[in-house]
Each structure stands twice: as C-alpha cells, then as structure tokens.
Amino acid sequence: xxxxxxxxxxxxxxxxxxxxxxxxxxxxxxxxxxxxxxxxxxxxxxxxxxxxxxxxxxxxxxxxxxxxxxxxxxxxxxxxxxxxxxxxxxxxxxxxxxxxxxxxxxxxxxxxxxxxxxxxxxxxxxxxxxxxxxxxxxxxxxxxxxxxxxxxxxxxxxxxxxxxxxxxxxxxxxxxxxxxxxxxxxxxxxxxxxxxxxxxxxxxxxxxxxxxxxxxxxxxxxxxxxxxxxxxxxxxxxxxxxxxxxxxxxxxxxxxxxxxxxxxxxxxxxxxxxxxxxxxxxxxxxxxxxxxxxxxxxxxxxxxxxxxxxxxxxxxxxxxxxxxxxxxxxxxxxxxxxxxxxxxxxxxxxxxxxxxxxxxxx
Amino acid sequence: xxxxxxxxxxxxxxxxxxxxxxxxxxxxxxxxxxxxxxxxxxxxxxxxxxxxxxxxxxxxxxxxxxxxxxxxxxxxxxxxxxxxxxxxxxxxxxxxxxxxxxxxxxxxxxxxxxxxxxxxxxxxxxxxxxx
Numbered sequence: 158x159x160x161x162x163x164x165x166x167x168x169x170x171x172x173x174x175x176x177x178x179x180x181x182x183x184x185x186x187x188x189x190x191x192x193x194x195x196x197x198x199x200x201x202x203x204x205x206x207x208x209x210x211x212x213x214x215x216x217x218x219x220x221x222x223x224x225x226x227x228x229x230x231x232x233x234x235x236x237x238x239x240x241x242x243x244x245x246x247x248x249x250x251x252x253x254x255x256x257x258x259x260x261x262x263x264x265x266x267x268x269x270x271x272x273x274x275x276x277x278x279x280x281x282x283x284x285x286x287x288x289x290x291x292x293x294x295x296x297x298x299x300x301x302x303x304x305x306x307x308x309x310x311x312x313x314x315x316x317x318x319x320x321x322x323x324x325x326x327x328x329x330x331x332x333x334x335x336x337x338x339x340x341x342x343x344x345x346x347x348x349x350x351x352x353x354x355x356x357x358x359x360x361x362x363x364x365x366x367x368x369x370x371x372x373x374x375x376x377x378x379x380x381x382x383x384x385x386x387x388x389x390x391x392x393x394x395x396x397x398x399x400x401x402x403x404x405x406x407x408x409x410x411x412x413x414x415x416x417x418x419x420x421x422x423x424x425x426x427x428x429x430x431x432x433x434x435x436x437x438x439x440x441x442x443x444x445x446x447x448x449x450x451x452x453x454x455x456x457x458x459x460x461x462x463x464x465x466x467x468x469x470x471x472x473x474x475x476x477x478x479x480x481x482x483x484x485x486x487x488x489x490x491x492x493x494x495x496x497x498x499x500x501x502x503x504x505x506x507x508x509x510x511x512x513x514x515x516x517x518x519x
Numbered sequence: 520x521x522x523x524x525x526x527x528x529x530x531x532x533x534x535x536x537x538x539x540x541x542x543x544x545x546x547x548x549x550x551x552x553x554x555x556x557x558x559x560x561x562x563x564x565x566x567x568x569x570x571x572x573x574x575x576x577x578x579x580x581x582x583x584x585x586x587x588x589x590x591x592x593x594x595x596x597x598x599x600x601x602x603x604x605x606x607x608x609x610x611x612x613x614x615x616x617x618x619x620x621x622x623x624x625x626x627x628x629x630x631x632x633x634x635x636x637x638x639x640x641x642x643x644x645x646x647x648x649x650x
Contacts, residue, residue: 193558195558382557382583450581472583473583480561
C-alpha cells in the first residue's frame with residue numbers, strides 16, 4: 158500500500174514555482190525553489206516567505222491551562238503575559254525531550270501552541286494524557302489553518318503596508334490578531350532564522366491571497382533547505398538533531414530554558430535541575446573545519462584517536478562562506494579552540510570547537 | 520525545465536560529459552547533474568599524476584544537501600585539475616561545461632571512447648530519469 162504524502166494549502170503554488178519537493182514529516186514540502194544559497198541570502202538581506210503549514214497548531218482552553226502547562230513545560234509561565242509567547246521544551250521524566258515548541262497566551266484560559274510537524278500526533282497525545290482532572294480542552298487546528306514565516310531585515314518594511322496595526326508596537330515574542338488586507342491573521346514576532354521577522358497563521362481559505370500579497374512585497378519564496386541553513390547559522394536546535402528523546406535540554410546547551418519554578422513540580426524537573434547544577438557528561442558545541450570539506454549529521458568525532466561524539470547538524474554557511482556544524486561531545490573537550498577530528502566517509506578532517514551562535518541579526 | 524547538452528560532447532549515463540581532443544579528455548558533470556545536486560559548495564579533486572580506470576571514482580562533489588561522485592568515463596592519467604573550483608565551486612552550477620570543468624586526463628585506452636554516449640542517447644536517459 159502506498160500512502161500519498163500530505164499537502165499543505167500551498168502545494169500547488171510550490172509546484173507552479175517548480176520547487177524541488179521532498180517528503181518532510183509525511184508532507185510534500187519544497188526544499189528549494191531555485192537555489193538554497195540564493196534563498197538563504199534573500200532572507201539575510203531582504204525577506205523570505207516560508208510555508209510552515211506542515212507544523213502543528215493546538216488551541217488550549219480552560220481555567221487550568223496555566224497550571225497544566227506549568228507541569229508540562231520546563232520554562233516558567235510566570236514570565237508570560239497575555240499577548241506574549243514563550244519558547245519551551247516539554248520533557249520526559251528522565252529529562253529528555255518530547256518536543257520543543259512555542260505557546261502564546263491569548264488569555265489566561267486560552268493558549269495557542271505551535272509544534273514540530275513530525276511530532277503533532279505524539280504531542281497531542283502527550284498533552285491529553287496529562288490533563289487528568291484539570292479543566293483543559295485541547296483542539297488540534299493543524300490541518301485547518303495555514304502557517305507562513307516572513308523573515309528578513311526588510312520584513313517590517315514590507316509587511317507594514319498590508320496590516321492594520323503598527324508592527325513596531327509588537328516586541329520580540331509578542332503577538333497580535335489583526336487584518337492583512339481585510340483577512341484575519343494571528344501574527345507573532347518570532348522566527349527560526351536569526352533575522353527579524355514574523356510568523357503568521359490564518360484560515361486555509363486565505364492561503365493563495367495571502368501568499369500572493371507577501372510575494373508581491375518583494376520577498377522571495379524560501380524552502381526547507383534555506384530554513385535549515387539559516388537556523389544552523391543562528392544555532393537554533395532542531396528536534397531530532399540537537400534535542401530528541403535521548404538528549405536533554407542541558408546537554409543541548411539550553412540550560413537557560415530549565416527554570417527553577419520554586420514550589421512548582423514539572424515533568425523532568427528533578428533530573429534537569431540536577432544536570433543544571435552538576436553539569437552533564439556530554440554537551441553540544443559549535444564546530445568549524447580546519448581542513449576543507451563538509452560535515453553532516455551523524456559523522457563521528459574523535460580526539461587523538463578516541464571517539465568522543467558525533468555531529469548533530471552540519472553544512473555550508475552561505476553567510477560565513479565556510480562549513481559549520483554542531484556536535485554532541487564528551488564535555489571535557491568543550492573548550493573553544495579544542496582541535497578534534499571528524500570522520501567524513503573514509504577520511505578524517507581536522508576540526509575545532511568554536512563559540513555559537515555563528516550568526517544572528519535579531 | 521530545459522537542460523543544456525552540447526552536441527559536440529560525449530556523455531556517460533552517470534551524468535558526466537567528456538570533451539576529447541586527440542588523447543586528452545576534459546571531464547565534468549552535465550547541466551542535469553548540477554541541477555539535481557543543487558548549490559555546489561566543495562569539490563575534492565584528485566592528485567595530478569594519479570592513474571585511474573574507467574568507472575573509478577575520481578572526484579567528490581559536495582552540494583548543500585547531497586554528495587555526488589565524478590566517475591572516470593575513460594581510463595587514464597590525471598594531468599590537470601580545475602584549481603579555480605576551490606574558490607568558485609558554484610561555477611559547476613552556472614557553467615558546467617565551461618569554467619565548471621573538473622579534470623583533464625591523458626587517455627590510455629582509446630577503444631573506450633566508442634562506449635561513450637552520443638548526446639541523443641544521453642538525452643533519452645535523462646528523459647527516462649525525469650519520469
């Protein structure tokens with residue numbers, strides 16, 4: 158039996174633009190329209206539009222939503238307020254990661270949550286499993302709404318004429334509901350590229366109209382290939398690479414995400430607070446190559462002949478014009494400047510630990 | 520998508536092109552291959568003087584998302600490599616038959632030239648792959 162890939166409402170647009178389509182989390186998604194490097198550079202210099210409709214969107218409603226999320230999430234909702242969003246991980250009891258996500262407080266009893274495409278069913282189940290007696294209802298809006306990311310230094314300038322609110326009043330991580338050419342949208346000043354920009358969500362019926370309006374501003378369509386090279390330069394974790402169900406946020410370098418939350422229990426708290434205090438045996442570090450070549454995920458990392466870890470993400474950085482990567486290695490080698498060897502097929506290339514992020518312009 | 524395949528070149532079904540002048544063959548990857556690979560960021564070229572056989576892996580081509588291999592279309596000795604590709608790997612994408620050439624070899628078995636594909640035969644292979 159062959160299962161067809163799922164399509165976002167922008168599928169026909171991608172095909173019309175002759176995008177190279179691939180299977181991503183069961184969806185047919187555009188890797189690139191023209192050139193990953195050109196799309197990457199468009200986002201760094203002007204603006205790009207990404208179809209992220211494959212991602213999940215949940216609505217959480219009820220009087221106990223905040224209590225519920227305080228138990229599920231490692232970040233602290235006391236730092237949140239209406240009109241603001243927060244990035245967090247939700248973890249298993251052993252501290253490893255179920256998913257990383259962003260939730261937005263519309264009202265204390267109404268939250269919007271955006272999750273990774275590959276984890277939609279898993280997350281929905283995880284959340285529902287833990288409601289217990291609490292007054293929380295979760296609705297899965299993933300296939301009912303579209304999501305686009307509009308990112309780049311010119312994103313404010315390009316978007317402002319189309320919306321009926323003053324975008325300069327939305328600070329980073331804050332959001333609003335407004336009209337884009339008369340169509341209702343949710344718009345947040347968040348992103349995964351390391352540039353200024355927005356993420357918007359809206360009903361499926363507006364898909365074509367909104368896409369066309371955004372492209373007419375001068376922004377370029379940008380695919381998953383550029384999305385990956387941009388987030389790698391900005392050093393944002395990608396679920397399945399830097400975080401997964403065998404890596405904890407502390408090991409991934411997200412120690413700031415693990416909050417003390419005095420008097421509030423949350424899943425994974427015991428393990429994570431201990432790791433935050435005592436450190437972990439392994440840690441994610443930034444990598445550059447000293448030899449020429451390209452490093453990619455799963456390549457093994459060695460120090461003086463002994464295997465010390467592996468590459469979690471790697472590739473060419475169009476902004477820095479060299480190969481960059483992230484690796485999960487034994488913590489005794491984490492100092493900047495530590496030289497190591499990375500196995501690339503049948504050779505060993507010399508690499509070095511460097512500080513991160515590689516690039517951000519938010 | 521219209522690809523360019525110069526008439527005067529010979530081809531391999533593994534998407535290399537060959538330009539033959541006397542017993543010197545210049546080799547690169549076709550317009551179809553560069554498009555499949557995407558943005559090329561690094562090419563590992565062989566040492567000059569290396570002798571290889573037809574079908575041997577002679578260069579590794581890294582793109583943003585993939586790795587491709589250049590195969591020897593003919594047996595011979597590497598006499599020149601395109602050192603310009605170190606700083607401008609993207610010329611393989613923009614000029615696969617011109618400034619994107621990869622290696623020059625001294626052919627040591629001229630009989631093998633007859634096994635190379637004509638442009639028509641290669642075009643048919645590309646059409647079949649596109650389906």
